[in-house]
Amino acid sequence: MADVRVGFMGLGIMGSRMAANLARAGYELTVWTHTPGKAEQWACEHGAQVASSPADLGARSDFIVTMVVDGAQVRELLLGDEGAARGAAPGTLCIDMSTIAPADVLEIGARLAERSLAMIDAPVTGSSPRAADGSLTIMAGGEQGDFERALALFEVMGEVIVHVGPLGKGQAVKLINNALAAANAAALAEALVLAQAEQLDTAALLAVLGAGSGASTMLSLKARPMLERDFTTLFKTDHMVKDVRLCLQEAARAEVPFPAAEHALELLEAAAGAGLGEADFAAIVEPAAKRAR
Amino acid sequence: MADVRVGFMGLGIMGSRMAANLARAGYELTVWTHTPGKAEQWACEHGAQVASSPADLGARSDFIVTMVVDGAQVRELLLGDEGAARGAAPGTLCIDMSTIAPADVLEIGARLAERSLAMIDAPVTGSSPRAADGSLTIMAGGEQGDFERALALFEVMGEVIVHVGPLGKGQAVKLINNALAAANAAALAEALVLAQAEQLDTAALLAVLGAGSGASTMLSLKARPMLERDFTTLFKTDHMVKDVRLCLQEAARAEVPFPAAEHALELLEAAAGAGLGEADFAAIVEPAAKRAR
Numbered sequence: 001m002a003d004v005r006v007g008f009m010g011l012g013i014m015g016s017r018m019a020a021n022l023a024r025a026g027y028e029l030t031v032w033t034h035t036p037g038k039a040e041q042w043a044c045e046h047g048a049q050v051a052s053s054p055a056d057l058g059a060r061s062d063f064i065v066t067m068v069v070d071g072a073q074v075r076e077l078l079l080g081d082e083g084a085a086r087g088a089a090p091g092t093l094c095i096d097m098s099t100i101a102p103a104d105v106l107e108i109g110a111r112l113a114e115r116s117l118a119m120i121d122a123p124v125t126g127s128s129p130r131a132a133d134g135s136l137t138i139m140a141g142g143e144q145g146d147f148e149r150a151l152a153l154f155e156v157m158g159e160v161i162v163h164v165g166p167l168g169k170g171q172a173v174k175l176i177n178n179a180l181a182a183a184n185a186a187a188l189a190e191a192l193v194l195a196q197a198e199q200l201d202t203a204a205l206l207a208v209l210g211a212g213s214g215a216s217t218m219l220s221l222k223a224r225p226m227l228e229r230d231f232t233t234l235f236k237t238d239h240m241v242k243d244v245r246l247c248l249q250e251a252a253r254a255e256v257p258f259p260a261a262e263h264a265l266e267l268l269e270a271a272a273g274a275g276l277g278e279a280d281f282a283a284i285v286e287p288a289a290k291r292a293r
Numbered sequence: 294m295a296d297v298r299v300g301f302m303g304l305g306i307m308g309s310r311m312a313a314n315l316a317r318a319g320y321e322l323t324v325w326t327h328t329p330g331k332a333e334q335w336a337c338e339h340g341a342q343v344a345s346s347p348a349d350l351g352a353r354s355d356f357i358v359t360m361v362v363d364g365a366q367v368r369e370l371l372l373g374d375e376g377a378a379r380g381a382a383p384g385t386l387c388i389d390m391s392t393i394a395p396a397d398v399l400e401i402g403a404r405l406a407e408r409s410l411a412m413i414d415a416p417v418t419g420s421s422p423r424a425a426d427g428s429l430t431i432m433a434g435g436e437q438g439d440f441e442r443a444l445a446l447f448e449v450m451g452e453v454i455v456h457v458g459p460l461g462k463g464q465a466v467k468l469i470n471n472a473l474a475a476a477n478a479a480a481l482a483e484a485l486v487l488a489q490a491e492q493l494d495t496a497a498l499l500a501v502l503g504a505g506s507g508a509s510t511m512l513s514l515k516a517r518p519m520l521e522r523d524f525t526t527l528f529k530t531d532h533m534v535k536d537v538r539l540c541l542q543e544a545a546r547a548e549v550p551f552p553a554a555e556h557a558l559e560l561l562e563a564a565a566g567a568g569l570g571e572a573d574f575a576a577i578v579e580p581a582a583k584r585a586r
Contacts, residue, residue, distance in 0.1 A: 164494055208457065213470060213471065
C-alpha cells in the first residue's frame with residue numbers, strides 16, 4: 001500500500017478511526033481538517049502527512065476520502081475555491097463516506113466529472129466501535145470500475161461491503177437503513193417505558209424480546225442504555241435527526257408516506273430540543289418517558 | 294411421561310402442533326375442541342383420547358392446557374357450566390398458553406383458586422414452524438412452584454422458557470413483544486415501499502439492512518414476503534390486530550402513550566379491512582403501498 005496515496009478529510013468520531021485503519025494498513029495518508037492544529041496532532045500520532053489546504057491534499061492523493069457532517073461541507077471540501085478538485089489529477093477518485101442527500105451526491109458528482117474526476121458515494125453504518133475495529137458496513141453507489149478501485153480501501157475499513165447501484169444509491173440505502181433504525185428505536189423506547197410503568201422484570205422481558213419477534217439490532221444495542229438512561233454517545237441524536245430528515249425528504253420526493261419515520265423524528269427532535277442533541281440517540285427514550293408521566 | 298395426564302383444548306394452527314409434541318414426548322393426552330369431529334380425527338392421528346366435554350377433560354387431567362383465541366373462550370372452557378374446572382381434582386394446574394388480556398388472566402385465576410385449582414399464564418412467541426419443531430419462546434407468569442411443575446411440559450414445546458413474574462405478567466410481556474414486532478413490521482413495510490418506489494436493488498438493500506442498525510427479526514422473517522406480496526399465513530393479521538389492541542388497552546390503563554403501536558394497528562386494521570385478516574400480517578405492506586400510489 002506504500003505507494004497508494006490517500007487523502008482523508010474529516011477526523012471526527014468516525015473519520016479519525018477509519019483513517020487510523022488506513023494508516024495502519026500502510027496507505028500513504030495525507031489529512032486535512034477545518035480546525036487548525038487538529039490535523040497536525042492526529043498526523044503526528046498516526047504517521048500521516050498534513051495538507052495545507054484541501055487543494056494541496058487533492059494534489060497529493062490518488063483517492064480522496066471525505067467523512068464530514070453534511071452536503072455543504074462535502075461540496076466546499078471538494079469543489080470550493082481551495083477545494084481538492086483544484087489540485088487533483090484527472091482520474092482521481094473521490095470517495096464520500098459522509099451521509100448526505102442523494103441529490104447532493106449527484107450534483108457534486110456531475111461537477112467532479114466535468115473536471116475528469118470520478119466519484120463514489122459510500123456511506124457507512126456501525127458506530128464508533130465498529131469504525132475502530134474496521135468492521136463497518138459500507139454501501140457504495142457508483143460505477144463498477146470505480147467500486148473495484150475503491151474496494152481495497154473499503155476492506156480496510158469495513159466488513160460487509162455492498163455495491164448497491166449507481167452514484168447516489170449508497171446514500172439512498174443508508175437513509176432508509178437509518179430511518180428504519182430510528183423507527184425501531186422509537187418503538188423500543190415506547191415499549192420499554194410501558195414495561196417500566198407496569199413494573200415488569202426487565203431482564204426477563206429482554207430475554208423474551210431478544211429470542212423472538214420483537215428482536216432487533218436496536219434492542220441489542222439500545223435497550224440497556226434506554227432502561228438505565230445511559231446516553232454515552234456512540235451516535236449523536238443530532239446526526240440521527242439529520243439522517244431521518246434526509247430520508248423523509250427523499251420519501252416526499254418519491255411521494256411515499258413514511259409515518260413510522262416521521263414519528264421517530266418527532267421524538268428525536270424532542271430529545272434534541274431538551275438538550276440531548278450531542279447525547280446518544282438512545283435519548284429518544286426521554287421524551288417517550290416524559291409523555292407517560 | 295406415560296403416567297402424566299395432559300388435557301389440551303384448542304387444536305388450531307399453533308395448538309395442534311404443540312399438542313403433537315406433547316403426544317410424541319409420551320404424555321397421556323386427552324383433547325377437546327369445539328368443532329365436532331375435529332378432535333376425533335386429530336386424536337386418531339396422534340394417539341390421544343377424546344373428552345366428551347371440557348368437564349370430562351378436566352376430570353382426566355393433571356395439567357389442563359388451553360390454546361385458543363381470546364379470554365372469553367378461555368373463561369368458557371375452564372369456568373363454563375361444562376367447563377374443565379367442574380371436573381378437575383383440587384390441585385390441577387391450568388396452563389393458558391393463549392394470548393389474552395392480563396386482566397382476564399387475573400380474573401380467571403382468582404375464580405380457579407376458589408376451586409383450589411392453580412393457574413399459570415404462558416403465552417408463546419414464534420409462528421407455526423417453531424410450534425411444530427418445539428422451539429417456541431414461552432413466557433410464564435405465576436407462582437414459582439407452579440412454574441416448576443409446568444416446566445417439563447414447556448421444555449417439550451419451547452426452547453427459550455422464561456418465568457417473567459406473577460400471574461398475568463406472561464401476558465404483559467407477550468403483548469409488549471407483539472406490539473413491538475408489529476411496530477417494527479410497520480416501519481419495515483414503509484421502508485420497503487419507499488425502496489421499491491426508488492427502484493433500489495432490494496437484494497443489496499436487504500444485505501445492508503441485515504448487517505446493520507436496521508436489522509430485526511421482522512426484517513429476517515417478513516422482508517421477502519412483503520417485497521413479493523406473498524402472504525402465506527404464519528401468523529394471521531387478525532391475530533396481530535387483537536394482540537396490538539390488547540397491548541394498547543394495557544398502555545391506556547397504565548397511562549403510557551404508545552404511538553408506534555397505534556400506527557401499526559392502523560395499518561393492520563386497514564389490511565384486515567381490505568380482506569387480508571386471514572392472511573399473514575406481512576400484509577401490513579398492502580395499505581402502506583396503497584397510500585404511496
